[in-house]
Amino acid sequence: xxxxxxxxxxxxxxxxxxxxxxxxxxxxxxxxxxxxxxxxxxxxxxxxxxxxxxxxxxxxxxxxxxxxxxxxxxxxxxxxxxxxxxxxxxxxxxxxxxxxxxxxxxxxxxxxxx
Numbered sequence: 001x002x003x004x005x006x007x008x009x010x011x012x013x014x015x016x017x018x019x020x021x022x023x024x025x026x027x028x029x030x031x032x033x034x035x036x037x038x039x040x041x042x043x044x045x046x047x048x049x050x051x052x053x054x055x056x057x058x059x060x061x062x063x064x065x066x067x068x069x070x071x072x073x074x075x076x077x078x079x080x081x082x083x084x085x086x087x088x089x090x091x092x093x094x095x096x097x098x099x100x101x102x103x104x105x106x107x108x109x110x111x112x113x114x
Contacts, residue, residue, distance in 0.1 A: 007037040007064065011095045014071075018084060018092065027079050030072040030092070037065040056105060060098050067091040067098070 010033035017026035041061035048058045071091035078085055 003036070003043055004040045004061075007033050007040050007068070008099055010036060011064075011068065011092065011099070015092055015096060018089070023075070023082055023084050024079050026084070026092075027072065027075045030068055030075065033068045034065075034072055037061065037068045041065045057102065060102050060105075064095050064098050067095045071095070 010029050014026040014029035014033065017023070017029060041058070041064070044054060044058040044061045047054050068091070071088045074085045074088040074091070078088075
């Protein structure tokens with residue numbers, strides 16, 4: 001569980017830093033989110049290999065990993081300029097949307113279990 005919270009917090013921190021105009025801080029938050037998202041994606045994939053029926057979560061974590069990598073890579077050249085490329089902003093918003101989808105799916109699964 002805690003391995004899944006850290007990438008979410010880092011992406012939220014990047015979004016907040018972007019909103020406040022601290023684009024360099026947002027870049028470094030996304031850069032830190034890359035390995036944490038990779039760990040979360042590998043953990044989700046491992047659960048699928050162990051027989052858990054969490055294929056959607058594994059796919060969504062893989063998408064988050066790809067979007068975080070793209071967002072950080074696109075931002076890298078623009079860090080000193082203080083600008084945020086459109087693709088980087090779109091990748092960040094897509095990550096936030098995926099986190100919302102993951103929350104809805106998890107809540108739905110929890111309610112079905114009861």
